[in-house]
Amino acid sequence: MAAFLGMRGTGDWTDSDMRPKNWRQGVLWQYPNGDAPLTAMLSMMSEKKVDDAQYYWWTQGIPAQGGTVATLNDTTALADDFTTGAVAGQTIYAKVALAVAKHFRPGHQAMLRDASDYGVDTRGLVTAVVHNGASSYVAVKLIEDENTGTGTNLTDCDNILVTGSMNAEGAAMPSAIAYD
Numbered sequence: 001m002a003a004f005l006g007m008r009g010t011g012d013w014t015d016s017d018m019r020p021k022n023w024r025q026g027v028l029w030q031y032p033n034g035d036a037p038l039t040a041m042l043s044m045m046s047e048k049k050v051d052d053a054q055y056y057w058w059t060q061g062i063p064a065q066g067g068t069v070a071t072l073n074d075t076t077a078l079a080d081d082f083t084t085g086a087v088a089g090q091t092i093y094a095k096v097a098l099a100v101a102k103h104f105r106p107g108h109q110a111m112l113r114d115a116s117d118y119g120v121d122t123r124g125l126v127t128a129v130v131h132n133g134a135s136s137y138v139a140v141k142l143i144e145d146e147n148t149g150t151g152t153n154l155t156d157c158d159n160i161l162v163t164g165s166m167n168a169e170g171a172a173m174p175s176a177i178a179y180d
Contacts, residue, residue: 022043022047023055023057024039024040024042024043025043026057027039027040027043027057028040028043028044062179063103063179064161065103065104065161065162066100066103066110066159066160066161066162067096067097067099067100067103067159067160068096068097068100068158068159069094069095069096069112069157069158069159069160070095070096070097070134071094071095072092072093072094072095072112072154072155072157073092073093073094073095073137074092074093075093076093076130076137076139078093078095078135078137081155082154082155083155084146084153084154084155085146085153086122086142086145086146086154087142087145087146088142088143088144088145089141089142090141090142091127091139091140091141091142092112092124092139092140092142092154093137093138093139093140094110094112094137094138094139094140094157094160095135095136095137096136096137096138096160097134097136098131098132098133098134098136100136100138100160101129101130101131101136101137101138102131102177103162103177104126104129104138104160104162105126105129105174105175105177106126106127106128106129106174106175107125107126107165107166107167107174108125108126108162108164108165108166109123109124109125109126109143109162109163109164109165109166110123110124110125110126110138110140110160110161110162110163111123111124111160111161111163112124112140112154112157112159112160113157113158113159113160113161114152114154114156114157114158114159115158115159116156117152117156119147119152120146120147120152120153120154120156120157121147122142122144122145122146122147122154122157123142123143123144123163124140124141124142124143124144125140125141125143125166126138126139126140127139127140127141138160140160
């Protein structure tokens with residue numbers, strides 16, 4: 001088997017009939033670098049015939065975590081529009097629709113983005129999320145200075161996205177977000 005991250009074996013990919021012959025091998029074939037390592041390793045072990053001629057592999061992806069920003073504000077009152085010049089450590093309040101706010105929880109890493117200029121991308125820690133209908137907001141404490149070198153700045157922000165988790169290792173378990 002050709003060397004790749006996380007797996008060793010005596011097999012190889014030179015067999016002319018090497019093609020996925022079941023769902024597990026299909027996962028290994030599509031994600032050889034380990035998006036599903038246990039399933040991939042099990043696919044290389046001995047096999048057992050299925051009891052039925054028809055079988056399925058069900059998966060469900062999560063929706064895009066984020067959405068449109070109505071305005072960026074300097075206060076929780078959502079009355080003072082944000083002006084340029086944000087620095088690391090500053091908290092900015094992104095006014096969003098309730099459906100967008102439900103994607104966030106304190107501890108998420110968020111990215112404030114201008115969809116027409118990715119140079120504006122600025123990351124921060126979500127410190128609070130308030131669900132209040134059309135006046136919902138996500139409080140983001142910036143972990144980097146705003147990029148104003150491209151001619152645009154965070155006042156042009158029109159999207160907010162979840163880009164990861166900033167919960168400390170060994171900290172209390174964060175609140176869960178469930179999708180149906």
